[in-house]
Amino acid sequence: VGQINEYQKHYQPLVSEHSYRWDRPEDYRSWISNVEMLRAFAFQRPLTIYDELHNIFGGSISIFPNPSSDLINLRLPWLAEHVTINIFSASGMQVRQDLFTAVDRVSINHKLDQGVYIIQVIFDHQVHSGKLIVCR
Known part of the structure; x- marks a missing residue:
């Protein structure tokens, strides 16, 4: 509703x-x-x-390339007014947060250490999450 x-x-x-x-x-x-x-x-x-x-x-988001070395791209299913992207370590610690306005695609130069991360994308009262693998 x-x-x-x-x-x-x-x-x-x-x-x-x-x-x-x-x-x-x-x-x-x-x-x-x-x-x-x-x-x-x-x-x-x-x-x-x-x-x-x-x-x-409510289509899904795309995260690419994944695995990534330093740059990730996210494609949203539509233009979103406010987008919050959180990245968490495998232990659950938030290691990065990015805020965007009026976007349907974003690129992030993450500079994360090698490992497995959880990426959370929040927009239009929806929360999407996925796995991000960083390889060096």
Whole structure:
């Protein structure tokens, strides 16, 4: 439901122009009605709606090259307003944090010692994590 609220907040300012241009939805009130029906469905079937939203909007991130020697690239499934990237050692200690705004791709020159790390990427109220292998 929180994700529906986020989408509503994001798209609401555009609905009137879209309705005028394309006649879909018929008008602003119809759009609000559709959002309310979606929200009611989400309350009744939260896992179903989560899976559908994730399938449509929630692709995974790509981390490459992996293994890496000094530079990693991350590709997000869409443009994210605020992105936090945390890197943790195998023992769980945070060794690096990077913050980005309005990105769908980032490159990080990590300068980490050889080893296995956990990389955590946080954006749009989602947390993705994966393994990063550093070879020298």
